[in-house]
Amino acid sequence: MNLIYVEDNPLDADLTRRRLSRQAPGMQLELVGTLEQARQRLIESAAPCDVLLIDMNLPDGNGLELVAQVRRRRPEITVLLLTGCGDEEVAVRALRGGADDYIIKDTRYLDTLAATIESARQRHRARPGARAAPLLRVLYADACTSDVERLRRHLRQQAPHIALDVADHGQDLLAALDRADGSMIDAVLIDSLLPGASTTELLHEIRSHRRLDLPVVIISGQGDEEAAAHTLRLGAHDYLVKRDLTLPRLLVSLESACLRVQLERQRQALAESEGRLRELASTIDDVVWLLDPVAQRLLYVSPAIDRIWGLSAAALQADWQVWLRRIHPEDRRRTLRDLRSAPADRDAGELRFRVVKPSGEVRHVQLRSFAVQDEHGRTVRHAGIAQDVTEQHLQEMRIQHMAYHDALTGLPNRSLVLDRLEQGLRMAGTHDRLLAVLFLDLDRFKTINDTLGHLAGDELLRQVARRLRQRLPPEVTLARLGGDEFLVLMEDLDDPAQAARLAEAIAGELDAPFLIGGQDLHVSASIGVSLYPRDGTDEQTLLRYADTALYKAKSAGRNTYRFFSPDMNAHAHERLRLENELRQAIERGELCLHYQPQIDCRGRLSGVEALLRWQHPRRGLVSPNEFIPMAEETGLIHVVGDWVLDEACQQVRRWQQLGHPELRVAVNLSVRQLQRRGLDQTVRSALRRSGLAPAHLELEITESSMMDDPLGTMALLHTLRGIGVQLSVDDFGTGYSSLSYLKRFPLQRLKIDRSFVDGIPDDGEDLAIVEAIVALARKLNLRIVAEGVETGAQRELLARLGCDEMQGFLLGRPMPACDLEALLARSPQAVGDPVSLDA
Numbered sequence: 135m136n137l138i139y140v141e142d143n144p145l146d147a148d149l150t151r152r153r154l155s156r157q158a159p160g161m162q163l164e165l166v167g168t169l170e171q172a173r174q175r176l177i178e179s180a181a182p183c184d185v186l187l188i189d190m191n192l193p194d195g196n197g198l199e200l201v202a203q204v205r206r207r208r209p210e211i212t213v214l215l216l217t218g219c220g221d222e223e224v225a226v227r228a229l230r231g232g233a234d235d236y237i238i239k240d241t242r243y244l245d246t247l248a249a250t251i252e253s254a255r256q257r258h259r260a261r262p263g264a265r266a267a268p269l270l271r272v273l274y275a276d277a278c279t280s281d282v283e284r285l286r287r288h289l290r291q292q293a294p295h296i297a298l299d300v301a302d303h304g305q306d307l308l309a310a311l312d313r314a315d316g317s318m319i320d321a322v323l324i325d326s327l328l329p330g331a332s333t334t335e336l337l338h339e340i341r342s343h344r345r346l347d348l349p350v351v352i353i354s355g356q357g358d359e360e361a362a363a364h365t366l367r368l369g370a371h372d373y374l375v376k377r378d379l380t381l382p383r384l385l386v387s388l389e390s391a392c393l394r395v396q397l398e399r400q401r402q403a404l405a406e407s408e409g410r411l412r413e414l415a416s417t418i419d420d421v422v423w424l425l426d427p428v429a430q431r432l433l434y435v436s437p438a439i440d441r442i443w444g445l446s447a448a449a450l451q452a453d454w455q456v457w458l459r460r461i462h463p464e465d466r467r468r469t470l471r472d473l474r475s476a477p478a479d480r481d482a483g484e485l486r487f488r489v490v491k492p493s494g495e496v497r498h499v500q501l502r503s504f505a506v507q508d509e510h511g512r513t514v515r516h517a518g519i520a521q522d523v524t525e526q527h528l529q530e531m532r533i534q535h536m537a538y539h540d541a542l543t544g545l546p547n548r549s550l551v552l553d554r555l556e557q558g559l560r561m562a563g564t565h566d567r568l569l570a571v572l573f574l575d576l577d578r579f580k581t582i583n584d585t586l587g588h589l590a591g592d593e594l595l596r597q598v599a600r601r602l603r604q605r606l607p608p609e610v611t612l613a614r615l616g617g618d619e620f621l622v623l624m625e626d627l628d629d630p631a632q633a634a635r636l637a638e639a640i641a642g643e644l645d646a647p648f649l650i651g652g653q654d655l656h657v658s659a660s661i662g663v664s665l666y667p668r669d670g671t672d673e674q675t676l677l678r679y680a681d682t683a684l685y686k687a688k689s690a691g692r693n694t695y696r697f698f699s700p701d702m703n704a705h706a707h708e709r710l711r712l713e714n715e716l717r718q719a720i721e722r723g724e725l726c727l728h729y730q731p732q733i734d735c736r737g738r739l740s741g742v743e744a745l746l747r748w749q750h751p752r753r754g755l756v757s758p759n760e761f762i763p764m765a766e767e768t769g770l771i772h773v774v775g776d777w778v779l780d781e782a783c784q785q786v787r788r789w790q791q792l793g794h795p796e797l798r799v800a801v802n803l804s805v806r807q808l809q810r811r812g813l814d815q816t817v818r819s820a821l822r823r824s825g826l827a828p829a830h831l832e833l834e835i836t837e838s839s840m841m842d843d844p845l846g847t848m849a850l851l852h853t854l855r856g857i858g859v860q861l862s863v864d865d866f867g868t869g870y871s872s873l874s875y876l877k878r879f880p881l882q883r884l885k886i887d888r889s890f891v892d893g894i895p896d897d898g899e900d901l902a903i904v905e906a907i908v909a910l911a912r913k914l915n916l917r918i919v920a921e922g923v924e925t926g927a928q929r930e931l932l933a934r935l936g937c938d939e940m941q942g943f944l945l946g947r948p949m950p951a952c953d954l955e956a957l958l959a960r961s962p963q964a965v966g967d968p969v970s971l972d973a
Contacts, residue, residue, distance in 0.1 A: 137163045138249070139187040140172045143217075149244060157248035161185075169195045174225050175623045176540045179206050185251055190217040190228075195290070198231045201666045202294035202966040205232035206269060214251065214257040216243075227292060229529060234258050241590065265366045270296045271318060275307040275336075276353070281376075288381045296664055304331030308339060311346065319348060321388050326354040326361075333365060334883060338432040341369040341962075347398065349391030353379065371395070399697075401506045401517070421520040425504075427513060442499060442522050444491035451461060462488035462496065488524070498527040542592055543599035549662035551613035553712055555673050558625045562666055567606055569666040572637060573680040577658045577692040579618035583841065590650050594657065597648045600845070610636070621680075630697070637661045637695035643872070654758055658693035660684055713768055715750070715801045716761055720773055724749050726776065728948035732800070732919065735933055739958075741798035741832065741939065744782035745948045746774070773808045783824035783831060785951050790830070794958055800832040802864065805839040809846075821857070827856070828858030836864050840879065847877060856878040862919065866907060877914060888922025890941070895931045908935050 136155075141147045146495055147165050150520025154161050165839040166172050169192050175181055186204060188197040201213055215228040215236045228236040235254040237243055276282050282300055299319070301307040307328070311319070322340070326333050335354055340346050352365050362373035371391035374384065421442055423435040432454035441458050450456060465487040471487055485501045490584055493681030503518035523735045525972050538550040546554070555571070562569040576598065583591035595618065602620070603612055611623040621779050622634055640659065647654035664676045679698040687696040719725055726749055729742040748756040763794065779801055786799040807813060821828055834856060840847050862883035863876075888906050903922075911918045920932045923942030932940055949957075 135161050135184045136182050137161055137187060138171065138172065138175060138183050138554055139163055139165050140192065140197065141165065141187075142167045142193050143189070146239070150187075151152075153244040154248055156253075161248065161251070163799070164700065168193055168202050169197075172200055173203065173449055176211070183208070183211055185212045185214070185255060187214050187251075187905045189576075190215055196292075196294070198227060198292070198296045199290060201228075201233050201271075205295075210253075210256045214254055214607060215722075217427075220568075221796055226548055228887065231293075231295060233306040241588075242542060245589075247299070270388065270392065271297055271299070271320045271463045271715075272323055273301065273310055273319045273321070274323045275301045275304070275328050276323075277302045277327070277329055278325065279543070285381075285384075292381060293385055296385075303330075304328055304336060306330075307336065311340070311344065311348075312395075320350040321351065322503045323351050323353065326352055326357070331861075333370075333474075334368060337365070337368040337370060337645040347395055349395045351387050351390070351391055362465065396938060397502075397504055398747075401504065413731055419522065423450075423520075425518075425540055426515040427516050430454075433515070435664075441519065442491065442497055443489055456544075458488050460491070462490055464488075474556075495523055498524045506607050534675045544594055544613050545599050545603070545620075546611060548613070548615050551611055551623060552673060554611050555676070559624060559666060559671070559673065562625065563671075565626075567625070568630065569676075570622075570624040570630070570633035570636070571666075571680045572622035572633065572662045572695075573662040573677075574622060574640065575661075575682040575684055575688070576618040577660055577688075579657070582655060582657070582845075587814050593650050594648055594655060597650070598657070601643055605639065606636075621677075627665075630668075633665065634695070634697075637663060641693065641695065650795045656914070659703060660692050661688040661695035662687055663695060664699065667836070677733065680927050697855065712733050712761065713764055713770075716748070716765060716770060719748055720770075724751065725774065725777065726950065727778065727785065727801075728950055729954045730941055730948040731946035731947045731954070732798075734939050735937070739794075739797070740939055741746070741800060743800040743834075743948075744778060744788070746778055747948075760923075762804070763903055766804050769806070771804050771806045772810055776805065776820075779816065779820040780823065783820045783826045787824045787826040789955065789958060790826075792955070792958070796830075798830045798832055799826075799861070800834050802834045802836075803839075805836075808835065808839055810844070812856065813850060817854060817857060817859060821859075829860065832860040832862055832906045833886065834864040837866055851880050874897060877919065881914075881916055883917045883919055883938075885919045886937075890940070891920050891922045891928060892924075892930070901931075904932075905935060906935065914938065 137159075138206055139147060139150060141150070150304065151163050151165070154163055154809075164175075166175055172186075172188070176183060176186070186200075187826050189201055190197045197215055201904070202217065204211055206612075214241055215233045215337055217228070217236060220237045234257060235250060235251060237247070248317065265332045268409070277856045279302075280303075286298055286300075288299060301310050307322075308331075311322075316896055322335060324333065328336070331339075337350065340348065340350060350370045351374065352370045353374050353376055354361065355376050357373060357375040357722065365373050371394060374387060390706070415596065418436070419438055420439070422439045424433040425431070426433055433451055435450050437447060437451065439445050439447060445457060445460065455903065458466070458470065469485060469487045485760060487499055489497045489499070491497065499520050500523045501518060501520045503516060505513040506515035506517055508514050518851050538547060540547045558569050561567070570794055576594075582594060595614070599612070599620070605623070606612055611621075613623070614622045615621055622640070624633055626635065640661065644657055644659055647656050648654075653693055662680045662682065664679035664683060665668065666676060669679045670676045682700040683696045687694050689920060690696065726747050728745045728747050730745060731739050732741040732743060734740040746758055746762070748758075748761055762771070765774050780799050782799045789797050803813075817833070818832070820826075821831065835847075835851075855861060860882045861880060861883070864882060864885050865887040867885045884907065886904060890900045890903050890907075894904055895901060908918055917938040918936070919939045919941065920928075920937045921941055923929050923932065923940045924944050926944070928942075930941060930943060
């Protein structure tokens with residue numbers, strides 16, 4: 135299969151080429167970058183092409199322009215439009231312009247591209263001869279150049295199937311009609327202020343002298359009802375006012391006028407020869423019939439009645455109303471009412487209904503009927519056309535489904551579930567019932583996504599959605615809001631315990647593993663629940679409170695559920711206020727660093743650890759345990775972490791310049807900082823700005839964060855070590871680490887956690903752990919730093935065991951930079967009495 139892809143974005147083009155080569159090796163893809171190149175390749179030559187992929191927006195025009203040209207000259211080619219936005223208007227324009235399908239360029243469209251192309255190709259082959267886009271030729275008479283150019287530009291972009299010829303004078307308009315002789319023009323559009331002839335004169339010339347039945351639409355700048363009525367009596371099909379005119383309104387007017395002329399011509403043809411109608415109708419797919427309204431007798435029905443209704447022409451001749459009994463029971467009463475209310479002497483409006491064939495198959499039908507009148511204006515016949523619009527209906531349903539459902543899981547999306555929540559609240563208020571909103575968030579989904587890739591993450595979301603949908607009752611709404619967030623709407627409750635049981639059932643349903651990529655994955659969920667009317671009476675309040683309860687469930691250890699309570703709301707508001715204040719604290723300079731000394735075995739000051747503090751204007755010094763986790767969760771840790779790194783490097787460099795050239799600073803890195811791309815560049819920038827040598831910067835990483843993604847962490851640490859900075863493991867012994875990984879990490883130090891140091895020398899178990907850590911570090915050629923040293927006995931024992939460095943309240947509390955600078959000024963070389971560090 136030969137494909138041509140018209141795309142000016144090299145990245146999109148390359149991704150598409152590589153993905154198709156894997157999905158469908160038999161598809162040969164050729165790339166062109168502009169509409170002009172595509173025209174030369176396709177329209178100006180007979181080069182082989184089976185499928186044409188066109189991006190909607192290209193440097194030299196709109197993709198719809200090329201669709202219209204291909205449909206007229208190469209109707210055998212399957213055409214698909216690709217667009218960056220998925221709104222319904224774009225879809226309708228694409229399909230109306232002649233495309234077989236359209237594709238939204240979201241994050242997953244490449245996964246199903248090959249299947250979409252093959253499906254469109256099969257549909258195209260199944261409808262031979264029906265793909266040529268109709269060309270509507272309009273003669274536009276207007277002396278205002280700007281109006282003409284504006285309309286021409288809009289048509290080129292949004293309705294390329296309309297070809298526009300222009301006349302700027304009344305005589306030019308008539309001359310164009312003479313040249314065309316009515317055969318090259320489908321409709322005439324006339325501005326009421328056209329110089330050279332009045333609207334009345336032009337209409338009289340067209341209708342009375344030349345007897346042309348072309349559709350004529352008049353545009354007026356300052357129209358009124360009297361002028362409109364007069365114009366319509368003279369033979370115009372429509373009268374439009376410029377100030378109210380929009381392109382869709384104009385298109386509808388032109389197409390409606392053309393349709394009316396077409397029907398009029400058909401009525402004349404019917405009046406001239408019913409035999410000719412039979413001959414013509416027998417060759418088309420639409421049902422055409424002719425009825426005697428006086429005798430209530432069917433005169434003719436085309437053979438297509440069997441394809442759509444499953445009825446023979448003979449059956450209708452025997453009982454012409456039998457077709458009404460095949461209308462779907464849900465549509466029958468409405469359809470009969472509309473048919474009976476239609477005036478007998480005028481054209482009936484357009485009707486849509488479903489037909490049930492004897493086989494049980496349901497077809498969607500669009501019916502138009504009109505009155506055939508004699509030369510005296512008497513209605514002598516009723517004629518009609520019925521079209522099978524099942525495929526068009528399915529396409530409309532597909533567009534509607536895409537607008538209200540999640541593309542990945544097929545579940546209702548945010549728009550649809552909010553609509554259902556609004557309806558549910560109205561029902562609950564009317565009938566005095568309870569309603570529950572459950573927010574569901576998959577635990578540690580990001581780890582799975584980052585480790586196994588987004589395709590595995592997407593498959594996990596699909597399986598979770600499928601399993602929960604099968605488990606939940608039909609009356610319960612399950613929706614995906616985005617990412618790994620789901621919402622469950624439970625209506626008509628008797629007791630809040632029903633919501634609790636549902637939350638437990640959801641958690642239990644996730645206990646079984648999910649098979650993803652050949653391996654079993656275990657996933658749990660945290661759930662927050664809010665209730666109407668106890669917690670709130672409107673959608674936004676219930677959603678916000680369910681989200682607050684979800685956060686509480688995660689804080690409780692995940693894999694659980696929590697109901698909303700007022701205390702949660704107060705805590706959530708306090709947390710939100712603190713988050714906002716933290717953002718402002720960065721800008722206002724309220725953050726500062728304290729430095730805790732690190733002493734070597736000889737009692738000398740070998741380095742300092744930089745510890746973040748927040749000097750709040752009202753609350754005073756805020757504990758890091760209160761705001762650091764929040765900064766990590768909200769992503770502020772990246773901004774805060776960059777500031778800490780810069781400030782620590784610059785401060786230690788200043789101390790080195792004051793006579794302490796060997797001083798080293800240790801800076802802690804969070805898990806979020808390790809996961810962020812470009813950490814090595816951030817470190818390089820901080821060192822470059824401060825002038826600090828890399829060897830005097832030590833980055834501390836917790837044991838648990840190293841094992842969150844050991845392979846990724848190992849690569850990052852090797853990159854950082856290549857810069858020249860030193861690396862240490864903080865809180866060693868409190869987490870779970872693999873010794874096989876530990877020996878491969880490019881580390882220089884292990885820091886013994888204070889929880890083990892606190893128990894020595896009296897606690898034998900703590901002492902054994904400390905001895906084991908020291909022995910392990912020695913075998914791995916790592917220096918050892920003990921944290922939390924608070925007694926002389928601890929210091930002596932740690933020195934005897936071989937600890938290289940220590941820090942703790944005994945040796946010096948964390949202190950502002952100015953206090954440490956004063957200490958350095960008093961003891962420029964060494965520290966004699968450790969307690970003097972607190973002075």
